[in-house]
Amino acid sequence: MKKSEFKPKKARRLLISATAAAILFGTAACPALGSPDPESATTAESLDKMSREDVLASRKKLYDKIAATTRIPWYRIAAVDQYEHTLTKAHPKDRSHPKRLTGIYMNEPVWSGMFNPDRNDSNPRSISIFNGYGKDGSGDGRADMNDDMDVLYSMASYLLRHGQSEDDFGIALWEYYHNGRSVQRILQFSKLYEKFQTLDLSGHAFPLPVSASYSYRDTWGSGRSWGGYRIHEGTDIFASYGTPVRSTCYGIVELKGWNPFGGWRIGIRDLDNRYHYYAHLQGFEKSLNQGDIVTPGQTIGWVGSSGYGKPGTQGKFPPHLHYGIYRDSGLAEWSFDPYPLLRHWEAEERKAIKAKRKAGR
Template sequence: MRNSEFKLKKARRSFICAACAAIVFGAAVSPAWGDADREPAKAAESLEKMSREEILFSRKALYDKVASATRIPWYRIAAIDQYEHTLTKAHPKDRSHPKRLTGIFMNEPVWSGLFNPDPNDSNPHSIGIFNGYGKDGSGDGLADMNNDMDVLYSMASYLLRHGQSEDDFSIALWEYYHNSRSVQRILQFSKLYEKFQTLDLSGHAFPLPISDSYSYRDTWGTRRSWGGYRIHEGTDIFAPYGTPVRSTCYGIVELKGWNPFGGWRIGIRDLDNRYHYYAHLQGFEKKLNQGDIVVPGQTIGWVGSSGYGKPGTQGKFPPHLHYGIYRDSGLAEWSFDPYPLLRHWETEERKAIQKKRKGTS
């Protein structure tokens, strides 16, 4: 009995000594980026002075470096980072951190390790002992949860634990978020980045071809009675039957089919984690399927008067497009007024058309 207790105490002392040695003498095992490779992180200090193009260029440089070191495709890293940006936008207080290029947020228990006595630990070795996710990606010997390279390298290293196939990626996302919505969003973002090989996918279009044949006003929040009293979660754009309905964004077709309220409708998810809802359609573009990628201005259907009943119900109201837009908080979605965006997209497209006409005249 005494012998076993002695061995147990000896094992504990050995573990504690090893942990202390790692903390005091350990050196970080990480990619050797060099001084020039740490420039993107320095750029984050003057983030507010950077243009949108410079920010995207710097982010892409970070993703490429981490991808080169870990062989995790850059577009998967970018997809997670973009999704995390949208979560911070939805929950700024819960995910507060100093301004930086990247959006991935890990709280102290995740970064340093759940049972780590130092919640602000930045030593990669001691963090590893307590199974924290934090790693040194910049090569400075520290695992800083607010350093862009450290954050991205830590996430990529986590993904590597599961493997590099697409299925491995999906499993890793589920194990990290435990939320099917999160997995779906990140896979959608990854698909878009892989398709276009760029981060700059912010272009937009008005949902109908620019003309004088349509009319609309701000109808968001007005009362509706069919199916029970509720508010109108969108803007109605009145136009003749058969007017083409276009995607307003780069996105993924998330839903397509019949809805008792909206009739024939399509839902498209964009990279800002916004759901674009097009309802009361006369029909769909035949080649368009759920999961397909769309671009701004692409025809997705035609104006109709479907809805307010069983599949096929038509003509209970004048033909129009109901356009709604919803933001995802990670656990739920809520609508917001699309009218200001519609006015902006319409104005920008009219200017572009006029500019093109002047250039060809």
């Protein structure tokens, strides 16, 4: 054997031996995040005792820590995490994990590596050898797929592979989810968080001014015959022509235009990955465009009787707002009865108005 042929083989053996020794005799804490932070650990028991405001504040601290380390804006990290929360809500059995602050879920093959023989591997070094996504973000020397800091740092590290720009972010999301709907939702969530610089965007409003004259009842699931038999996927709120129609939530205008069934309609996506559908409008707020951000109570159009035909068809039924709401599972959407939410939002708004009047006396 020639001497020149021996050296590469010897080098490979030394590299394998060194790697094996690193796996067997220790791991290194994440150099970026340093030593473990006992305050960042949140147990399921402590989560149950926390208020919603405390939960959001704790999440924001986590996002800020990861943002400071990776220079990925906190609102992008928050957007991915929030989208993952919505997926878990839609698929609780498939995405089961211990209760924690974060929603990002990676199954064992993704976390530890597709060909890793140890599906429960928590050693950052061996995980990296098998190209797993799991990393040590808390600084305790372990890559725990149910540790909030580890999960967030692992996702952030994946995003960094593609770069720092917004376009790079979109590409990274596509490579991770391979689903255009997922990319769109996360970019929408990121836009909302960036605009308002807070996680608390849960406010809602009744779709018509509560001071207006209107009436409604639970009409979800009743039969409809125009265009073929189908069920009614919403609640009809009857009111006079020109009554303002308002956004019920913080959201992004996803669709705007004509629908043969709904006439002039607007669709708005909120941070819970719910699609709010407003149909049969007389017209739109002129300044409102697809992709715009809206807030609860903001006027988006006016009550009309458009629809059941080609663009411009009006008057085939009494003026009313058809309000529907749909949940996105990641691959498809389905409607659910909005009536309980409408009653709740109406009662809350009336209560707030009453309290404001009382305080002004």
